[in-house]
Amino acid sequence: MSEPTPDAPSGPPFAVPITVRGYETDTQGHLNQSVYLQYAEHARWSLLKAAGIGQQDLVGHGVGPVALETTIRYLKELRAGDETVMSCRFRWGTGKTFRIEQTLTTADGTVAAEVAAVGGLLDLTERRLIKDPGGFLRELAADPGLLDR
Template sequence: MAHRFEFTVRSTDIDVIGHVNNAKYLEYMEWARFDWIWQQGFTLDELKRRGIMPVVVNININYRKELHMREEVHAITTVVKVGGKSFVIRHELYNEAEQLVADGDVTMVMIDANTRRSTLLPAELTDALHAELALNQEKSV
């Protein structure tokens, strides 16, 4: 099931043009991503215990509409692709009027915290990712 994360645009997010700075969209997606992965049971403590870390290796983002201070926004996170050591998730940001303001695909690779080399995704995460992917594919049919 798609994960929903809600937040409000803050004054510190605004640039000199008067709208949200482009880099903040990436930060919003990061907030949603951390919340999403924690909901999967992979908190920072759990990741440390396992000696693994998911790292971003690629982000492709589309900016579609401006956001302004105090706007209520929600991020929808879904799974796009699952590999043995990596996965791709999509973030979609929507404004109060339910208009898509930005979307981005994020590729993450699981690495061993000590060697800093890629490692297999934990079985529980792989299972959760595949289950989410199957749900997403059913909805698009």
């Protein structure tokens, strides 16, 4: 199975709009740090769903996604009511892990945060990462092209 190089995505990244809710803010009125992870996770699952892959599909095939590393760069304060968009792009390599690049932008296009993650697909029986997670997801997807944007 051929995989794209990590440097060659095709098209704009997948993205979902998110409005900052008041209960997601901290005592200073900023979006709470932990919520950035929730927004990133929401975008990842939304991308998989748009490609035709649900959580039950993964579990039904005996795998589950795992986060191995996540880094967040906070670049602009966000407050309740702010309209944002969280992008999501998978960067497939040739090993058992993949990178996820995500950017949270405001309505005017200002970058508010950057999320970079390393993940894998865990074989739920053997408790080991599967080989070629990109290939596995592409075969499972109804619209595999979304996984390579």
